[in-house]
Amino acid sequence: MAMREKRWRDRLEPVDRSSRSTLVALVLACATLITLDHVGGALDPARRAVGEFVGPAEDAANGVVAPFEAVPRWFHTRSSLEDRVTALKAENALLRQQVATTALDRNRLAEYDGLAATASTVRHTLVPAHVIAHGPAQSFSQTVTIDAGTAAGVHADLTVLNNDGLVGRVISATRSTATVLLLLDRDSVVGGRLGSSMEVGFLQGRGQLSGDATLDLKLLDGAFIANKGDTAVTFGSEDGAPYIAGVPIGKVTAVYSSPRETSRRVEIKPFVDFTALDLVGVAVPSGTRSDRGLVKPGQSAAKEAGR
Template sequence: MATDREKRWRGLEREGPRGSRSLLVALLLCCLTVLTVDVRGGDDSALDPARAAVGEVLGPAETAAGAVVRPFTAVPRWFRTHASLRERVAALEADNADLRADLATTDLDRNRLAELDGLTRAAADLGTALVPARVVALGARQSFTRTVTIDAGTDAGVDADMTVVNADGLVGRVLRATSTTATVLLAADADSVVGARLGSSLEMGFLRGRGGLGDDDLLDLELVDGSVVPARDDVVVTWGSRGGAPYVAGVPVGRVVDVYRNPRTTSQRAVVVPFVDYSALDVVGVVVPSGTRSDRGVVEADGSLR
């Protein structure tokens, strides 16, 4: 026989589904009623005070929650933006470095181009072929000689006792050469002796260096005929050697700036300022026979590059 508690529990089980359905129907009717009232109210809805009250309560909470969450949601965007900015800055820095490098070498490139053009004219004026080269080293002062090293050697057709010139005139002669480099004795060296002549009278003499560079790179010309007095501003050129070694003929050397007489020998000595600035050598040309095989371009006597 069932107890009173069991009867009540069974009664609730029977009524449970019906009670839930009744509650759901009541909620639906309530929602429909609220919507009807809100729609019919138009702009002055009866629910506006309730909305305002809820907004007053929930608005500050939403703002606070947004302020708390915003830094975390912005982190991925910050990283993406920061990485993009870093890449942009790196690209701009690279562009600026390239522009600065181009600007820094503009004058150098312009000067070298001018010197190469000068070598072309020199080859045509001398009627000889030239192997272009660059000065890559200056001889040590401890060697007591004035020499430079150029970046052309036997592979380029350069050998000992060849004349070296640049766009302005005589540089010197090749002392020795390796496969890729050569040592050049400058005409300004104290041991350098160059056969030279005056351009106006063709009087011959011997040109010797003083061993100085820069403002002190003067040369001394002693004429064979001691009775001849060189004229100031007279141009001095090489008279040349047999076979063009070590000097070819007709290479401009410098200009007479002063003349001294030696009372003991009654000879004349002319002081010559060279056309070439030996302290600022860069692009030079080595005089080679026409048709010389070279590992680089050869400027021929007609100005063409082979």
């Protein structure tokens, strides 16, 4: 047994001595190179030689690898640019919309102010509403639909007007909408009076909706001659239904008569432009409960519109 261990020890000792010698030689070589480099830069020529040999190889490797490294960056950059372009398109669309609606907003604000002044003039509370549809042409009736109904306090036989004058009257209502028979309809008959003389008569539409549409006024006093340019206003109904008193209707543009007629026919040009109806007000009794802001006499409608 002792003999065997001695033989193994004899075999390992030369290997251990060789490894230690190699390690010592490497340490001495490293120390020598560090000393030479620190003292006089003796290794600079060797460095340059290695750099001249290895540099082109590194450049070539970078040229091959760089396109592959750029692929992820390209996809990331492209995605970011697409997101940015999408955001800019949305922003531009919003700006274009704001520019396009500036005139509309300005006109509606002016209409709200006019409606407030009208509420004070007629001394009635108004439910503001917008015209959202016109009656079908094939029905041969002149009606519009507004976006206020019973929930807003609107019901049949209420006066509808805007900041220019009389629009018509409500003939039916649902919870959220109402149908308005326009002043121009053939079935529309309104009692009115001339402002300068207080003469009374009845105005009837001709069923036309064009910009030159007119009304016919038949005065109770057939001998009275109306003056061109005189103003016609409503003389009102009992309890203000369907028409309240004092709402401007239009002005006299012509007077027609003949020997066979027992009364003169007066032509009235309405103040309201029925081809451009938007904001209107429905006259409701004081104390009406509504799901929207009411325009009351002496109150700023523009303030209500901003709520």
